[in-house]
Amino acid sequence: MELKLYVDRMSQPSRAILIFCKANGIAFEEVKIELAKKQHHSPEFAEVNPMKQVPAIVHGDFKLFESNAILIYLASAFSEVADHWYPADVRKRAKIHSVLDWHHSNLRRGSVGYIFNDTIALAFGAPLNPKAAAEGEKLLSASLTTIETYWLEGDKPFLLGNSEPSIADVALVCEIMQLEMGDDNDHERILGPHERALKWIDDTKNATAPYFDEIHAILPPVKEKLKELKLKVSKQSA
Amino acid sequence: MELKLYVDRMSQPSRAILIFCKANGIAFEEVKIELAKKQHHSPEFAEVNPMKQVPAIVHGDFKLFESNAILIYLASAFSEVADHWYPADVRKRAKIHSVLDWHHSNLRRGSVGYIFNDTIALAFGAPLNPKAAAEGEKLLSASLTTIETYWLEGDKPFLLGNSEPSIADVALVCEIMQLEMGDDNDHERILGPHERALKWIDDTKNATAPYFDEIHAILPPVKEKLKELKLKVSKQSA
Numbered sequence: 235m236e237l238k239l240y241v242d243r244m245s246q247p248s249r250a251i252l253i254f255c256k257a258n259g260i261a262f263e264e265v266k267i268e269l270a271k272k273q274h275h276s277p278e279f280a281e282v283n284p285m286k287q288v289p290a291i292v293h294g295d296f297k298l299f300e301s302n303a304i305l306i307y308l309a310s311a312f313s314e315v316a317d318h319w320y321p322a323d324v325r326k327r328a329k330i331h332s333v334l335d336w337h338h339s340n341l342r343r344g345s346v347g348y349i350f351n352d353t354i355a356l357a358f359g360a361p362l363n364p365k366a367a368a369e370g371e372k373l374l375s376a377s378l379t380t381i382e383t384y385w386l387e388g389d390k391p392f393l394l395g396n397s398e399p400s401i402a403d404v405a406l407v408c409e410i411m412q413l414e415m416g417d418d419n420d421h422e423r424i425l426g427p428h429e430r431a432l433k434w435i436d437d438t439k440n441a442t443a444p445y446f447d448e449i450h451a452i453l454p455p456v457k458e459k460l461k462e463l464k465l466k467v468s469k470q471s472a
Numbered sequence: 473m474e475l476k477l478y479v480d481r482m483s484q485p486s487r488a489i490l491i492f493c494k495a496n497g498i499a500f501e502e503v504k505i506e507l508a509k510k511q512h513h514s515p516e517f518a519e520v521n522p523m524k525q526v527p528a529i530v531h532g533d534f535k536l537f538e539s540n541a542i543l544i545y546l547a548s549a550f551s552e553v554a555d556h557w558y559p560a561d562v563r564k565r566a567k568i569h570s571v572l573d574w575h576h577s578n579l580r581r582g583s584v585g586y587i588f589n590d591t592i593a594l595a596f597g598a599p600l601n602p603k604a605a606a607e608g609e610k611l612l613s614a615s616l617t618t619i620e621t622y623w624l625e626g627d628k629p630f631l632l633g634n635s636e637p638s639i640a641d642v643a644l645v646c647e648i649m650q651l652e653m654g655d656d657n658d659h660e661r662i663l664g665p666h667e668r669a670l671k672w673i674d675d676t677k678n679a680t681a682p683y684f685d686e687i688h689a690i691l692p693p694v695k696e697k698l699k700e701l702k703l704k705v706s707k708q709s710a
Binding site: 284285296298299300301302303304306307310311324325327328329331332334335336338339380384 | 522523534536537538539540541542544545548549562563565566567569570572573574576577618622
């Protein structure tokens, strides 16, 4: 049964799904939906996901959107996925749902609020919004602290005190990687104080090597482009 | 094994969990955490949920927070819960995850943004914010349209084209019930145009009777109090 992933590698949940499939040897076709070109607004894509968002998947005759739901589905439907990604144990599974739900209203909201309004908006021809970026950064920094003091329990490398990664590690780390598109000094200011989180990001990269870096290779050139755009905008407004 | 629900009936996800347990004959102890009295900031409650939010549960020695994760856990851990609430079938389950994830960023965000800034803020001694309320209402109305045109497929009474309710119906309907605390004219303006959604709300009430009304009985007196507070504030600012 054919699996198609409708994704844009610029989108952090799209990257999480791509990395998850590659790390687990799940065969798929990558269908590129370029957000900056508004391809998610095409009538063809509305047939796949009426919400007009990536990622979305089609598996045989089954369509699904919402990235957490997709990760859970893939981990459940493909028998080659090892248990640690989404454990069968009801309580372990409940903790994964808990961190993914927490992510929605905290890390994700903070991260998107910050990086979109500080940088990425320019790629969509939208203005930057320093006030919204500052609010996003506040929630993002608080979320990073919660990850370090609560979700990364004890001295185990992964979330929820696990020795091996789950779908939650990949989802959350891909979110944080979005900051790579911002200014180096800002990146250092926000992530620098979070040594424990930085180690966890590295551990997740290593656990999904070489796919993590392969899928994130899209970011450095985009970062350079955004840097130029930002310079241009600041000169225009100076 | 004892189940304790840490809830405030003023909180819509707290009500969803109470109704779900009662409708399924799951025995529990209700531990009231009054948000308006800041009881969620007590050191005792931080032991239950370090995020200081309701609802949270303790089941034997297992602690859990985030309402969607709790509903899934209860439906999975208690064998008396019928399959339709959270089907074992991987694809049906995936669709429930999808609607619950969608809910986070759409209906819930819109509903909370509207009713908190239009009314409930007063109960917490916070000022109303008409601009934020208007933004919330816009997302809320769009979400109600999406529920009618997409999530309520075909002529079946419940979400996802189901003949019987799932945890998603209870979660989303309890969210909408929060609007009962607002002004009658505003309620009519927002919900009036959504006949299909109103029928679904009724169907969900009936499917969980008499517990739905029993748990929501807290709202009318609070509504009256908020009405008085609003009148007082508008006189002061006049």
